[in-house]
Amino acid sequence: MTALRYVYAVCRPLTAPLQAELRGVAGAPARQLEHHGLIAVVSQVPDSDFSEEALRTRLEDMDWLTATARAHQNVIDALTGVTTPLPLRMATVFRDDSAVRVMMEKREDAFRHALDRLDGRVEWGVKIFMENTDGEGGGDGGEDTGARTGSAAPKAMSGRDYLRQRRMRTTAREEQWRQVEEFARRLHESLSAQAEDSRLHAPQNPQLSGAAGRNVLNAAYLVPRARSEEFVTLVDRTKDDTPGIRVELTGPWAAYSFTGLAEESAGEPT
Amino acid sequence: MTTPARLPDPYGAPAAGANLADILERVLDKGIVIAGDIKINLLDIELLTIKLRLVVASVDKAKEMGIDWWEDDPALSSRARRQELRRENAELRARLERLEGGTHGEEQELVEGAAPRTPRREESP
Numbered sequence: 516m517t518a519l520r521y522v523y524a525v526c527r528p529l530t531a532p533l534q535a536e537l538r539g540v541a542g543a544p545a546r547q548l549e550h551h552g553l554i555a556v557v558s559q560v561p562d563s564d565f566s567e568e569a570l571r572t573r574l575e576d577m578d579w580l581t582a583t584a585r586a587h588q589n590v591i592d593a594l595t596g597v598t599t600p601l602p603l604r605m606a607t608v609f610r611d612d613s614a615v616r617v618m619m620e621k622r623e624d625a626f627r628h629a630l631d632r633l634d635g636r637v638e639w640g641v642k643i644f645m646e647n648t649d650g651e652g653g654g655d656g657g658e659d660t661g662a663r664t665g666s667a668a669p670k671a672m673s674g675r676d677y678l679r680q681r682r683m684r685t686t687a688r689e690e691q692w693r694q695v696e697e698f699a700r701r702l703h704e705s706l707s708a709q710a711e712d713s714r715l716h717a718p719q720n721p722q723l724s725g726a727a728g729r730n731v732l733n734a735a736y737l738v739p740r741a742r743s744e745e746f747v748t749l750v751d752r753t754k755d756d757t758p759g760i761r762v763e764l765t766g767p768w769a770a771y772s773f774t775g776l777a778e779e780s781a782g783e784p785t
Numbered sequence: 786m787t788t789p790a791r792l793p794d795p796y797g798a799p800a801a802g803a804n805l806a807d808i809l810e811r812v813l814d815k816g817i818v819i820a821g822d823i824k825i826n827l828l829d830i831e832l833l834t835i836k837l838r839l840v841v842a843s844v845d846k847a848k849e850m851g852i853d854w855w856e857d858d859p860a861l862s863s864r865a866r867r868q869e870l871r872r873e874n875a876e877l878r879a880r881l882e883r884l885e886g887g888t889h890g891e892e893q894e895l896v897e898g899a900a901p902r903t904p905r906r907e908e909s910p
Contacts, residue, residue, distance in 0.1 A: 519823065570825050581805060584812045588803075591812075604816035608823040618819060640807060674884040681877060685870070716815075719806040726804065765803045771815040 518559040520609045523590045524600035525626050531597045540586040550619045565608050595769045602769045637767035639736045644728035644761040645695045699732040710736035714772040735772035
């Protein structure tokens with residue numbers, strides 16, 4: 516079995532040591548690889564999991580994907596505690612140390628540039644959820660039952676009444692949407708004003724996040740550490756402001772959404 | 786000191802309150818993309834894993850909404866909403882036809898109880 520090099524992040528040489536016990540993917544210890552005044556944080560991974568063929572299968576395995584993603588994030592978190600890391604995408608793997616050095620040398624300028632730009636900044640995630648208030652589901656099932664039992668009260672099921680009911684419900688939903696959009700717009704505006712930069716991400720799937728309600732805003736904000744307390748306070752103040760709307764804050768993250776180096780192969784949806 | 790525990794102090798505790806979707810979203814979708822020695826077509830996997838499992842509830846839902854409806858600023862939902870309205874309109878029209886002009890199928894039983902035989906006329910009390 517050959518050992519490959521898994522690279523988590525690139526950063527400046529650490530002034531504080533890494534936790535001695537810091538473990539990465541597959542439980543292997545993370546270590547620093549220095550090249551030209553930058554370091555790559557790497558660990559060894561077996562090619563039984565990380566060869567091209569193995570990896571393709573592994574990445575489709577939700578349990579493996581979850582464990583690996585958490586291990587990756589665990590290392591990034593530890594680094595975020597002591598420096599400003601440039602996080603690489605999960606499963607960036609090289610044959611050996613010298614291949615990692617070649618990669619670092621090739622991208623040295625871009626790395627330095629990004630590190631300068633992001634130095635002392637962290638990313639905060641803010642999500643807005645619209646809580647489910649129309650507990651009536653799709654509606655059709657309910658209507659039909661209503662119609663059948665409704666032969667005793669025939670008036671309720673005239674087409675006109677049906678339409679009126681439907682319209683009222685649609686109007687209520689419209690109104691709720693309008694409120695949530697307005698709320699999201701205003702919050703995003705005031706948070707953007709506090710942040711150096713922001714990104715809007717796609718809303719999350721509730722099945723995976725386990726979060727209740729519908730995710731209508733999923734944003735990331737780049738904030739200097741020194742101003743993070745203000746930022747958090749600002750978000751906290753909006754919580755519980757409006758019934759039916761929930762605000763969630765995550766962070767501080769490494770500046771994942773702001774490296775400016777991820778675009779080169781950003782996936783097109785179609 | 787009243788600093789909340791999750792504030793960066795001095796550099797910050799691990800990201801608090803993050804769920805799996807938050808982590809996958811960043812680790813898989815937002816990290817710096819560098820072609821390593823191990824070439825995998827993450828685009829394929831992204832489409833399966835990220836776009837379908839993480840981002841949208843189902844393929845049908847994605848198609849219905851247009852997969853990028855959320856990308857336009859926080860005016861997030863307008864397209865999806867328009868489509869929902871259009872769908873609902875069509876549904877209503879069909880429903881109305883069945884209710885007020887229906888002459889066959891299960892709907893007729895419903896109308897029978899409610900109105901005189903002549904299907905076209907509006908029932909009047």
